[in-house]
Amino acid sequence: MPKTRQKGRQRLKLAIVSNQSTKSKRIMTQLEEKLLSAGLEIDQNDPDVVLTVGGDGTLLSAFHRYLHLIDKVRFVGIHTGHLGFYTDWRDYEVDQLVRSLQNDEGTSVSYPLLDVMLSYSDSKADKQFLALNEATLRDFSKTMVVDVYIKNDFFERFRGDGLSVSTPTGSTAYSKSLGGAVIHPRLNAIQLNEIASINNRVYRTLGSPLIISGHEWIRIDIKNGGNYHLNIDHLTIPQSKLKSIMFSVSRKKIHFASYRHTPFWRRVNDAFIGEFPKKEQDD
Structure with missing residues (x-):
């Protein structure tokens, strides 16, 4: 597994970066509302965690946008398209992600x-x-x-x-x-x-x-x-x-928050092959 780091509990500051698709904008609005309702802080300038809504292109944009904070910031990707190699969360799992952020302990994997x-x-x-x-x-x-x-x-x-x-x-x-x-x-x-x-x-x-x-x-x-x-x-x-x-x-290195980090080879399989077919039983 990639390197894991952990730091003490703290009040998280969160930034959100979305692509311009209608679906992603809708998910971003829902996410903002749920984060604020959960008592979490949104800070687009100096975040501890950057949440991206879209796909790998959105995460790449966020990476370069927050490059000056690369030593301290962690990334979380929400997938709203067809293929997202860097995204661990789906658009219908926003509630679960918010709960994970509320219980954040600072763990991450580094690439x-x-x-x-x-x-x-x-x-x-x-x-x-x-x-x-x-x-x-x-x-x-x-x-x-x-x-x-x-x-x-x-x-x-x-x-x-x-x-x-x-x-x-x-x-x-x-x-x-x-x-x-x-x-x-x-x-x-x-x-x-x-x-x-x-x-x-x-x-x-x-x-x-x-x-x-x-x-x-x-x-x-x-x-x-x-x-x-x-x-x-x-x-x-x-x-x-x-x-x-x-x-x-x-x-x-880039750091990804590891609330539910998908193993690398599973990502590769999901992205390029799909699920393995179930083994057929012999007659």
Whole structure:
């Protein structure tokens, strides 16, 4: 299981983040009313727990919105759509969730995050970002040419559409569609995936996902000018004068309140396979 932490009982301050669907807005209104009736405090600026109403996209938005509080805040997801990997609660379980919040003891499970450090060829200062799912670099103007280093050792020269680096929880998102492995979040690791690499008699790459341990890092040195776009989760960040990007497992983690935390492999099964069929009895 992921790391669990616990802190003393305290009066909770709660924030609510919802997507714009009619159903989610209705659930958010109900949740606000029930929280206030239960004597709980709503504080959108400095919460202890962030409640998201929607799906994984809503939780990603909330994560980046409260990134400045990542060391203290915990997240709880309420699922109102078709698929929610990060959401432990359904829209019809609001009453149960409110009771859990009333009895909160500060427990949580923690997942690794991806640290992204950008360096530039001009005088710009380095920039640092955190990703919950992944960071993806593409060049939309031409074939992307970059050198890939693991720690300080040259690994390969990549030519293709792009590269994506994911966290263990992000391994079930875009990384999976690129053929990456699904990684349990107990592993302190990141994963590098190629996007449409060029492989022939002249140009070669490994052509397989790379899983990098927590004490290592990946550096991508950019070899040609181009129209680079860096995606940090759902955020698109156009880049110019980009010289290199460093990817590593962050020292920071995201914390989920563990009132009723769904085991990781059950989440994977529910998201991609569904319930196992009952074993048919022999005639």
